[in-house]
Amino acid sequence: MEKPSPKDGELLIKVHATTVNRTDCAQRAAKPFLWRFFTGLIRPRVRILGNEFAGEVDALGAGVTSFTVGDRVFGYNDAGFGAHAEYMTVAHDGTLATMPEGLTFEEAAPSTEGSHYALSVIRAAKIERGHDVLVYGATGAIGSAAVQLLKSIGAAVTAVCGTKDMELVRTLGADKAVDYMTEDFTRDERKYDFVIDAVGKSTFRRCRRLLKPRGVFLATDLGPWSQNPILALTTPLLGGKKVKFPLPKHDPATARYFKELIEAGRFKPVIDRRYSLDEILEAHRYVETGQKTGNVVISIDHSG
Secondary structure, eight states, X not given: OOOOOOOTTEEEXXXXXXXXXXXXXXXXXXXXXXXXXXXXXXXXXXXXXXXXXXXXXXXXXXXXOSOOTTOEEEEEOTTTOOOSSSEEEEETTSEEEEXXXXXOXXXXXXXXXXXXXHHHHHHHXXXXXXOEEEEESTTBHHHHHHHHHHHHTTOEEEEEEOGGGHHHHHHTTOSEEEETTTSOGGGOSSOEEXXXXXXXXXXXXXXXXXXXXXXXXXXXXXXXXXXXXXXXXXXXXXXXXXXXXXXOOOSHHHHHHHHHHHHTTSOOOOEEEEEEGGGHHHHXXXXXXXXXXXXXXXXXXXXX
């Protein structure tokens, strides 16, 4: 591929690190089939995947004054993708900020994808200090970020994960950990203000009994039968327990918020595995097992 050139209002980023996540895999595989109506019915519209990145500003398009060449930046771009390459262009007013102090590119790259989904549900539901929240899938990119973000605002968190990650969720700040491999988390006698499904593998029907009378099931995925957007429209009309399916916001303030949390020691992206760009096939295969813990990072070498 030719090296891209930034258009008006864009930055050219020399990418040093990126990630492979569920969004990349769904975009590539077009699964579920519904994705094809947005990503290309017969073949993918996007030729270069990668929505999360960390790198250096290599060039500026006309009208960009918020960054300078050489700035170390990190961010998220699911509109154009492009981070699985040595260079990519991004809009200057997207989810983008200068990198937190003291972080390497590999540490900064996984700071915005899962975390911005987690932040969107927390803010849309107006979760506050003192709320009781259960996070199902607490060790994925979204779930591990959600646990930390919830604790940063003072919520009480119950984290549901597999046996091997019980200690990890405790180090992330969870007040209680539930091993879904040895017990049915939906039989918990405790009632919650909010249940966050961070992996899209449970349902409102299964989790309904966990909710308080006016509790909310927060979906980060379409759900097993793509039912969550429909339930988000219909359940609020019935009163009582309901579903929310928030859409994330894209702006520089979101990236700056994560930068501040990282520098304050209140958020640290969890990294599972690291691959080189040449090993990206193996990275996709691993992510699609559904067994990753946190994030899978791709390092890009510019020495060749």
